[in-house]
Amino acid sequence: MSLQEAITEFRGQFHGTVVEPSDAAYDEARKVYNGMIDRKPRLIAKCTDVADVITAVKMAKANDLRVSIRGGGHNAAGLGVCDDGLVIDLSPINYVRVDPSARTVLVGGGCKWRDVDHATHAFGLAVPCGFIASTGVGGLTLGGGIGHLTRKYGLTIDNLLSVDVVLADGSFVVASSEENSDLFWAIRGGGGNFGIVTAFLFEGQPVHTVCAGPMLWELKDAADVMKWYREFITQAPEEMNGFFAMMTVPPGPPFPEPLHMKKMCAIVWCYQGSLEQANTILEPIRSYRPPAFEFFAPMPFPMLQSLFDPIYPSGLEWYWKADFFNEISDASIEKHVEFGEKLPTWQSTMHMYPVNGKVNRVGTGDTAFSYRDAAWSSVIVGVDPDTANREKITQWARDYYDALHPFGAGGAYMNFMMEEGEDRIRATYRGNYNRLAAIKAKYDPGNFFRVNQNIRPAA
């Protein structure tokens, strides 16, 4: 049977939408969040349920098609889409079911975090996620998941109870700490290497209204603020989260006009508690270096989650570099200030996310996510809508990374990486790599799922 005949047969068995290059919907369907990515798959299968996912896996296997798994389409390296192969697009599987008495949240494999935030908020709950609501649950969770609630509740995977998975041979399994526990260990940080997760069962945490928002300082204060921050955030109550940023002030409200487009540094806070308590905890920085501007107030957690979405619409070009850090040394702070002054475009930024607190209380070998002993996860992103600036944003991010990397812990958060080769992947999983490779050999010996930060099956 020719591939075209196989596709015709597949269309008959599939409930969702199938998109081919000749279809009008093709160019829209192959776009991912990062505008730098321009891949042309042979086929896009928008799955409506688990049966569709199984059908798509079997079809790809029978026809020797390369497969990419698409959740929210946000991946830095654009790993949700592939050239010439089959994109298994989970976006129509976007249900969320909250069980308030069990405090669990069942999430379809194609959801975005905004779907989860919306559904859980009505019950006074939240699932610890990231910093942006438009990111996919699938990719973020399977890589680990770092966000506003990390210090108190750990990574997103630390709140994961079980998953439904379609494996490389088209079979379906459930994985949890009781069932297929090796697979459950591997998917908690190992990305999309082991199968297609069609449902995630999370523990919901009692988070409703938080006191949150950014404080901004002039770059002349950046070194002092960063030195204060590195001591503060490792000692602060775990209800307080705050990430440090080098940024340009967006040209619009709520920022005052005189600050628009000014290069500054910031800390974006999220406190689970009263405004009075928050103000007591933050009094030292306000009196030590009063912020040039702050927008810190009680707000519903979903509002905080979507605060930055308008600044980062889909389709901008992004170039990513990342590292974990155990400490922020004085010498590294000099580099941050130097590259903060050289931010190449207003949407380009550097974030330093704390991964201490609850994250550090889980062992480095307890889940595939290895860097439990790091204190920060940094990301440097060159961002701009204009392709003409691609070289400029890429070079700035690379130079910044080259200057910072010698101060790093070795590896990087895999969700913040472009395609950087096997050495970087090994550096990220450290002592967990060989176990991951052995589990890959058990569940996906032919490396069917290889459009990802790939872990090769052990020989």
Ligand SMILES: Cc1cc2nc3c(=O)[nH]c(=O)nc-3n(C[C@H](O)[C@H](O)[C@H](O)COP(=O)(O)OP(=O)(O)OC[C@H]3O[C@@H](n4cnc5c(N)ncnc54)[C@H](O)[C@@H]3O)c2cc1C
């Ligand atoms: C603007 C922006 C903000 C971000 N903020 C954060 C943040 O705050 N915290 C954080 O931790 N990360 C953050 N990230 C990184 C994010 O976690 C990764 O980009 C992640 O890969 C996105 O997941 P996705 O499902 O949207 O990606 P996709 O591009 O759809 O998928 C990426 C990869 O994930 C795997 N995958 C996705 N869904 C599934 C599934 N259901 N089953 C199996 N494999 C799957 C596949 O291997 C796929 O190749 C951010 C990214 C962006 C662009």
